[in-house]
Amino acid sequence: MRTHCLHIHRTVAHVLTLLTIATVGAGAQDDAFPLRFTPRTVIGADAFLERPIGAAIAPDGGLIISDLGSKKILKFRGDGTLQWRVGGAGSGPGEYIAPSRVVAMFDGTVLVYDVGRPQLTRLNADGAYRDMVELNVGFLIVDNIVGLSGGEVAVSGIAKAGAGADTAAAIHVFDANLRHVRSFGPLPIMKNPSLMPYWGAGGLSVGPSGELVFTRRHPYEIYRYTVDGRLLSTVRSTLPLSGSPDDAFATRTSGGTTTMSAPIGITLTRKAYVLADGRVLSGRITGTTGTLDLFSASGAELATRQGLPEGWLQIAAYYPLRGMIWVFGEVNDVPVLLRLAVQ
Numbered sequence: 001m002r003t004h005c006l007h008i009h010r011t012v013a014h015v016l017t018l019l020t021i022a023t024v025g026a027g028a029q030d031d032a033f034p035l036r037f038t039p040r041t042v043i044g045a046d047a048f049l050e051r052p053i054g055a056a057i058a059p060d061g062g063l064i065i066s067d068l069g070s071k072k073i074l075k076f077r078g079d080g081t082l083q084w085r086v087g088g089a090g091s092g093p094g095e096y097i098a099p100s101r102v103v104a105m106f107d108g109t110v111l112v113y114d115v116g117r118p119q120l121t122r123l124n125a126d127g128a129y130r131d132m133v134e135l136n137v138g139f140l141i142v143d144n145i146v147g148l149s150g151g152e153v154a155v156s157g158i159a160k161a162g163a164g165a166d167t168a169a170a171i172h173v174f175d176a177n178l179r180h181v182r183s184f185g186p187l188p189i190m191k192n193p194s195l196m197p198y199w200g201a202g203g204l205s206v207g208p209s210g211e212l213v214f215t216r217r218h219p220y221e222i223y224r225y226t227v228d229g230r231l232l233s234t235v236r237s238t239l240p241l242s243g244s245p246d247d248a249f250a251t252r253t254s255g256g257t258t259t260m261s262a263p264i265g266i267t268l269t270r271k272a273y274v275l276a277d278g279r280v281l282s283g284r285i286t287g288t289t290g291t292l293d294l295f296s297a298s299g300a301e302l303a304t305r306q307g308l309p310e311g312w313l314q315i316a317a318y319y320p321l322r323g324m325i326w327v328f329g330e331v332n333d334v335p336v337l338l339r340l341a342v343q
Helices: 002-020 193-199
Strands: 037-043 052-057 063-067 072-076 082-087 099-104 110-114 119-123 129-133 139-147 153-159 169-174 180-186 202-206 212-216 221-225 231-236 249-252 258-261 267-269 280-286 289-295 301-306 312-319 324-331 334-342
Touching (some): 052 312, 052 324, 063 099, 110 139, 139 193
Antiparallel strands (some): 037 334, 063 072, 072 082, 119 129, 139 153, 153 169, 289 301
């Protein structure tokens, strides 16, 4: 039991570090950056959000989020109104220990990944509890999970040794029955592989054509793959990164558990999104400074924006059909969602 609790503690610490390391950046729009995020609509100020951490675009254009603080799953309509809120703390059906990732499937099903007992809870489109299922591959860390048009699920993360997946790969695809079918994509470069579970593999999103978009944690590289693992394109950024994954260190708490942390100066890459016009929006966090990076469809570096727009913490999800971006943010120190059009 001690080992299980230790794994939970380490994994949640990793997720929280990646979420909270960013601070609200510069308030004014950077005129040199070729993207505009307007108009801004503040959503969820009355939804009592505590620590929203996972997000996915629903088939109807709404947003589903996991709130690690309240242990609840929420669905917002495309217009920003709250459609439903379910869940709560516990270990029973429809309850969660540490809900970190949500997946919106094309048939309306919602999958919730609970770090505390790594299983997937399945919800119907209305939020009603259906059942719990388990992937046939165990993971040391799950960075992202996305749903695919054929009913498959793709996971970016670090697979356990002997779990039936390629532990040297970053992306793992499961069929509609959640059985592993293939693994591909490069893990971060590290001298000490034992630190990999605390560093993570990298972010994963789905592009406008259904392709997988993987942002390698280190070095700063963005890969586009077909679902069957065929490489479509690669962005190898020359933008600066500070430190390396091997600079991570162990911290022993007063309770006797061990967590892994990264020094404040290390650069963490953010999940990349392919915009409707083919350009790629990504970013970095170094210390308390957030950066947005824009690349052309061919991988050329187009522009960088130092400091995040006012109220931003990090991008939650992107909806290419409407050119809409959802952001985890804060207004007057209250956690909110921000909905903006990308122009």
